[in-house]
Amino acid sequence: MIKLESIKEDIKKAALDARINLAPVEETSLENQLKDLLKQAAFLREQELDMVEPTFFPHNQQNTLREDNVLPSMPLDNALENAPEADDTFFLVPKIVE
Amino acid sequence: MDINKMKSLNAFISFNPAVTSGKQIGQASVKTAALDGTSFALADNICTTTLKTTCASRTLEAYQPAFGSIAGQKLEDKGALLVGKTNMDEFGMGTWGQSSYFGAVKNPWNEKHTAGSGAAAAVACGAVTLALAADRLGEVRQAAAYCGVIGLKPTYGRVSRSGLIDCAPSLEQLGIIAKDSASLAAALETISGHDPKDTTSFKTEVPPYVNLSQEKLNSVKVAVPEEWKAFADVAGLNKTIFQVKTVSLQFFKHALVTAYIIAAVEAFSSMSNFDGVRFGLRGEGKHLQEMYRLTRTKGFSSLVKEFLTFGALISYGKYYKDYFLRAQKMRSIIKKELEDCLQQYDLLLVPAVPFNAPSLENGVTGSKLPDNAAYYSAAANLSGLPAITCPLPGYGAAEGLPAAGLQLMAKAWNETLLLQTVRFLEKEQ
Known part of the structure; x- marks a missing residue:
C-alpha cells in the first residue's frame, strides 16, 4: 500500500531518475495531482486481478524479425547534422565524472 | 488557403514554402484513391525531410529530421501536396492544444475556445483536405469533435508509425482527420499496409476502402451504453438499417485512468533519448x-516534466506492482469487454468527448492528471480497436461551437464499416 506521506520524497527521487529538475511549484502541482490520481486509481487495487494476464500490446505478436540482410545505415553526415556538438565522426559531450 | 487566417488560429508551426509563395494547393474533396493535387498537413511530431519537426517543444525547436514518415511519403507518392506542419500539444501530451511551445490553437468556430489541435483546425476551415496526427488517448477524435470534422483512429498496426515521434508506443497510432468520409477513405487506403520499418505494423491485406465505403449498408447491430441511449436517439440511426440495443459495460469507465498510467510509464521510457547528445536543445552542464x-529541464514544459516524473515514479517497485502492472491487467479486462461486446454487435456507440471544446480563457496551464477529455476515447487505444468520430447535428452545439461528436468503435480491422456508417450519416444529414 502506498503511503501518501511518502509521495513528496518519491517525487524527488522520480524526478532525478527522469533527469529532470522540478521547480518547487511543479513538485507541489504533481504531488496534489498524484494524490488525486492514486485515489481515482483505487479500482486497480480493489479488482481481483491475480489470474489476469497483462496486455502490453494490443495484439498478440510474436517476435517480428526482418530478413537477415545487410542494409545501408544512416549516412554519418545525416546522423551528426542535428548534434549540438560534434567533432569529425563523434558526438561531443561534457566529461562523464563530476 | 488563407495563410493569415491560419496564423491567427495558430494552426501551423511551419508551412511548405510553395504555399507561402502563393502556389495553388488543391482543396477539393477526394473522390477516388488518386490523391493528385489534394492538400494535406502533418502534425509536427510526424517527421519530414523538408520541414522541421518540433513536436511543439522547445527541445526540438530546430530539429530537422534526416528521414520522413512512411505515411506522409505514401500520400506524396500519390500526388498529395504537403501544406505544412500543424501545431499540437507538446509531444502530444494534453488534449487541449494548449501545452504547445508555440502557443494554443484557436478553434475556427469560436476563437475563444481550443481547437484541440492545429490539424483539426486546418481541416475545419478548409486550409487542407486531410491531416494526419497522432492518437495516443484519443487526441485525433477529440480535436475532430471540437472542430466539427471527422477523425479516425485505425486499428493498431494498420498504419505504419515509422517517422512518428511517439511517446506511448503501445497506445499511439497515426490517425486521419478529414471533412468527409470519401477523403478519409482515400487517405486510409493510401497510408495503410505493412511496413518493415515498423515492427508493430501488420501484414494484413488493405481493403479498397474508397470503393467499399460507398457500398450500401444492410443490417447493423449497434450497442450503446445505457447512460447514452438518448445520444443514440438523437443520432437518428435509421431503424431499418440500425438495430440499437443498450448494453452495460462494467469496466469501460476505468479506461481513462488505466491508459494514463500506462502512457506515463511508456513516455518515461520512450523519451529518455531527449538528452541533448545527438539532437535537440542542449543545456550547459559541468x-x-x-x-x-x-x-x-530547459527543453520541456512543466506539463511534460511532471508527466515524465509521474511515469518514472509509477515505474518503481511498489508503484509498479500496485499500479502499472495492475493497469496492464485491467487493460486485458477492458479489451476483452469490448471484444465480447463487438462479437454480439457490429458497432459500439459512445460520445467522442464529455464536453464541447474547452475555453482558452480559463487559463488552464500545466498538467492535468488525468485529462477527462479522454474519458470515452482511451478505451480504443488500450484495446487497439478502430474508432471514428463524426459530428452529430442537433446535439450539444453551444457558443458558436459545432455539434457534439459521436464515436463509433468496431472490431479490429473493420474500418470499412466505420467509413460506411459515417458516409450513411453524411447523406442522412
Whole structure:
C-alpha cells in the first residue's frame, strides 16, 4: 500500500531518475495531482486481478524479425547534422565524472 | 488557403514554402484513391525531410529530421501536396492544444475556445483536405469533435508509425482527420499496409476502402451504453438499417485512468533519448549527468516534466506492482469487454468527448492528471480497436461551437464499416 506521506520524497527521487529538475511549484502541482490520481486509481487495487494476464500490446505478436540482410545505415553526415556538438565522426559531450 | 487566417488560429508551426509563395494547393474533396493535387498537413511530431519537426517543444525547436514518415511519403507518392506542419500539444501530451511551445490553437468556430489541435483546425476551415496526427488517448477524435470534422483512429498496426515521434508506443497510432468520409477513405487506403520499418505494423491485406465505403449498408447491430441511449436517439440511426440495443459495460469507465498510467510509464521510457547528445536543445552542464538534467529541464514544459516524473515514479517497485502492472491487467479486462461486446454487435456507440471544446480563457496551464477529455476515447487505444468520430447535428452545439461528436468503435480491422456508417450519416444529414 502506498503511503501518501511518502509521495513528496518519491517525487524527488522520480524526478532525478527522469533527469529532470522540478521547480518547487511543479513538485507541489504533481504531488496534489498524484494524490488525486492514486485515489481515482483505487479500482486497480480493489479488482481481483491475480489470474489476469497483462496486455502490453494490443495484439498478440510474436517476435517480428526482418530478413537477415545487410542494409545501408544512416549516412554519418545525416546522423551528426542535428548534434549540438560534434567533432569529425563523434558526438561531443561534457566529461562523464563530476 | 488563407495563410493569415491560419496564423491567427495558430494552426501551423511551419508551412511548405510553395504555399507561402502563393502556389495553388488543391482543396477539393477526394473522390477516388488518386490523391493528385489534394492538400494535406502533418502534425509536427510526424517527421519530414523538408520541414522541421518540433513536436511543439522547445527541445526540438530546430530539429530537422534526416528521414520522413512512411505515411506522409505514401500520400506524396500519390500526388498529395504537403501544406505544412500543424501545431499540437507538446509531444502530444494534453488534449487541449494548449501545452504547445508555440502557443494554443484557436478553434475556427469560436476563437475563444481550443481547437484541440492545429490539424483539426486546418481541416475545419478548409486550409487542407486531410491531416494526419497522432492518437495516443484519443487526441485525433477529440480535436475532430471540437472542430466539427471527422477523425479516425485505425486499428493498431494498420498504419505504419515509422517517422512518428511517439511517446506511448503501445497506445499511439497515426490517425486521419478529414471533412468527409470519401477523403478519409482515400487517405486510409493510401497510408495503410505493412511496413518493415515498423515492427508493430501488420501484414494484413488493405481493403479498397474508397470503393467499399460507398457500398450500401444492410443490417447493423449497434450497442450503446445505457447512460447514452438518448445520444443514440438523437443520432437518428435509421431503424431499418440500425438495430440499437443498450448494453452495460462494467469496466469501460476505468479506461481513462488505466491508459494514463500506462502512457506515463511508456513516455518515461520512450523519451529518455531527449538528452541533448545527438539532437535537440542542449543545456550547459559541468558534467554529463548535469547536462542531461539541464537539457531536459530547459527543453520541456512543466506539463511534460511532471508527466515524465509521474511515469518514472509509477515505474518503481511498489508503484509498479500496485499500479502499472495492475493497469496492464485491467487493460486485458477492458479489451476483452469490448471484444465480447463487438462479437454480439457490429458497432459500439459512445460520445467522442464529455464536453464541447474547452475555453482558452480559463487559463488552464500545466498538467492535468488525468485529462477527462479522454474519458470515452482511451478505451480504443488500450484495446487497439478502430474508432471514428463524426459530428452529430442537433446535439450539444453551444457558443458558436459545432455539434457534439459521436464515436463509433468496431472490431479490429473493420474500418470499412466505420467509413460506411459515417458516409450513411453524411447523406442522412
